[in-house]
Amino acid sequence: MARPRAFETKVALERAMGVFWQFGYEEASLPDLLTGMGLTRGSLYKAFKDKKNLFLIVLELYESVAVDAAVETLNDKDTPDGRDRIIQMFEGLIAAAMNGDHRGCLLCTAAAGSASSDPDIAQTVHQGMTKMQGGLLAAIDAAPMFADLSNPERNRLANTLLTQYIGLQMLARSRLSLGILQHAADAIEDILTGAAHRP
Amino acid sequence: MARPRAFETKVALERAMGVFWQFGYEEASLPDLLTGMGLTRGSLYKAFKDKKNLFLIVLELYESVAVDAAVETLNDKDTPDGRDRIIQMFEGLIAAAMNGDHRGCLLCTAAAGSASSDPDIAQTVHQGMTKMQGGLLAAIDAAPMFADLSNPERNRLANTLLTQYIGLQMLARSRLSLGILQHAADAIEDILTGAAHRP
DNA sequence: AGCATTAGGAACCATTCAGTACAAAACACG
DNA sequence: CGTGTTTTGTACTGAATGGTTCCTAATGCT
Numbered sequence: 001m002a003r004p005r006a007f008e009t010k011v012a013l014e015r016a017m018g019v020f021w022q023f024g025y026e027e028a029s030l031p032d033l034l035t036g037m038g039l040t041r042g043s044l045y046k047a048f049k050d051k052k053n054l055f056l057i058v059l060e061l062y063e064s065v066a067v068d069a070a071v072e073t074l075n076d077k078d079t080p081d082g083r084d085r086i087i088q089m090f091e092g093l094i095a096a097a098m099n100g101d102h103r104g105c106l107l108c109t110a111a112a113g114s115a116s117s118d119p120d121i122a123q124t125v126h127q128g129m130t131k132m133q134g135g136l137l138a139a140i141d142a143a144p145m146f147a148d149l150s151n152p153e154r155n156r157l158a159n160t161l162l163t164q165y166i167g168l169q170m171l172a173r174s175r176l177s178l179g180i181l182q183h184a185a186d187a188i189e190d191i192l193t194g195a196a197h198r199p
Numbered sequence: 200m201a202r203p204r205a206f207e208t209k210v211a212l213e214r215a216m217g218v219f220w221q222f223g224y225e226e227a228s229l230p231d232l233l234t235g236m237g238l239t240r241g242s243l244y245k246a247f248k249d250k251k252n253l254f255l256i257v258l259e260l261y262e263s264v265a266v267d268a269a270v271e272t273l274n275d276k277d278t279p280d281g282r283d284r285i286i287q288m289f290e291g292l293i294a295a296a297m298n299g300d301h302r303g304c305l306l307c308t309a310a311a312g313s314a315s316s317d318p319d320i321a322q323t324v325h326q327g328m329t330k331m332q333g334g335l336l337a338a339i340d341a342a343p344m345f346a347d348l349s350n351p352e353r354n355r356l357a358n359t360l361l362t363q364y365i366g367l368q369m370l371a372r373s374r375l376s377l378g379i380l381q382h383a384a385d386a387i388e389d390i391l392t393g394a395a396h397r398p
Numbered sequence: 399a400g401c402a403t404t405a406g407g408a409a410c411c412a413t414t415c416a417g418t419a420c421a422a423a424a425c426a427c428g
Numbered sequence: 429c430g431t432g433t434t435t436t437g438t439a440c441t442g443a444a445t446g447g448t449t450c451c452t453a454a455t456g457c458t
Contacts, residue, residue, distance in 0.1 A: 024312075029414080030415075111370075125373070160390065163367055166369055171362065174311060177325070186355055228446085230444095230445095240446095241448095241449090241450095244447075244448075245404080404455080405453085407450100408449105408450090408452105410448080414443105415444075416442100
């Protein structure tokens with residue numbers, strides 16, 4: 001009954017995610033988005049309302065792709081020891097950063113920018129971060145070496161790892177060559193072995 | 200010989216630091232700076248050339264104030280054990296964040312934003328971060344509990360702490376209430392005791 | 399007093415931004 | 429083959445940006 005869409009919503013959103021991931025919310029200009037997504041102003045505003053709404057949709061897409069992937073690694077039953085899952089997760093992001101991927105984590109970038117002052121965005125970011133927190137905690141629970149840890153200790157370890165995650169993602173994004181990423185995986189191992197109760 | 204300045208360069212820079220600290224480089228608009236510094240466009244451009252140059256001067260001021268303060272805490276001979284100095288430094292920033300100071304670290308914010316793609320800014324930020332790294336290493340060297348650590352182990356610990364520092368400052372800035380700051384000081388203690396070689 | 403020098407302030411410029419309005423185009427259906 | 433509906437594309441709006449350029453007024457020195 002009417003003219004059909006010339007673009008697929010799904011791929012347009014994936015491309016929008018790419019633009020926001022690279023530039024961040026504020027610094028991604030509308031022209032950036034339009035060329036990146038391959039459509040024009042009218043179509044974008046008709047299909048996604050406005051920039052902020054588009055970003056919120058993209059944020060949820062990011063969660064269901066990047067965050068969920070990390071959380072799945074942290075819950076991967078094929079790797080019996082939760083410790084190994086944690087290391088795998090960090091090794092993934094460190095490898096990406098050292099291979100020239102300086103996009104970091106869209107969630108972290110959003111949290112860092114002034115976009116986080118918007119309540120809607122802040123809430124979505126909070127949701128994603130909490131998911132990461134839960135994933136880390138699940139992996140800790142699945143690690144024999146942490147069997148003796150109390151609940152507060154487990155939470156503290158999860159939070160330390162999440163803070164480390166955020167710090168590393170910001171470092172990846174900053175392109176600062178402080179030599180941190182080179183041995184960051186070993187550093188994570190140090191944290192894990194140090195956190196375990198030793199006889 | 201000529202009309203004297205109606206403003207003191209020093210206090211104008213301190214106020215500019217306040218504005219940049221709160222908003223970040225890109226998001227601090229010229230009107231923000233002008234009202235915050237209490238002068239007008241003409242004077243600003245005459246005295247500081249342009250916005251970027253002003254920011255570079257402010258960055259160095261921030262280093263010589265905030266960063267140096269942290270590094271001095273890390274080198275404070277009145278606290279004999281370097282471990283205690285590290286905890287003191289972190290307790291300071293955690294207390295600030297929990298008391299409603301959500302400015303975080305100007306260096307970290309600059310590194311996170313797209314300002315870091317400017318080589319001049321990136322270099323100044325790098326310089327400040329390296330200073331922090333050195334301060335942490337000095338404190339580690341001054342801690343008996345780390346006497347047995349090898350040099351690579353010390354460096355890794357310093358980098359872990361710097362990453363934690365960056366992560367915490369970003370969390371402080373993000374206003375995210377993930378319950379991390381509440382026990383962040385204990386978490387740092389966990390890292391430190393875990394890093395020491397135990398018999 | 400007079401002159402050189404500087405701050406102050408306002409007007410201005412070009413650019414960019416997100417967002418809107420509207421006409422033309424493309425399709426599906428009767 | 430039209431008719432009606434929706435997408436497109438483009439031109440436009442109004443605001444805000446960083447940056448510049450004046451002119452005037454204030455000041456200190458000779």
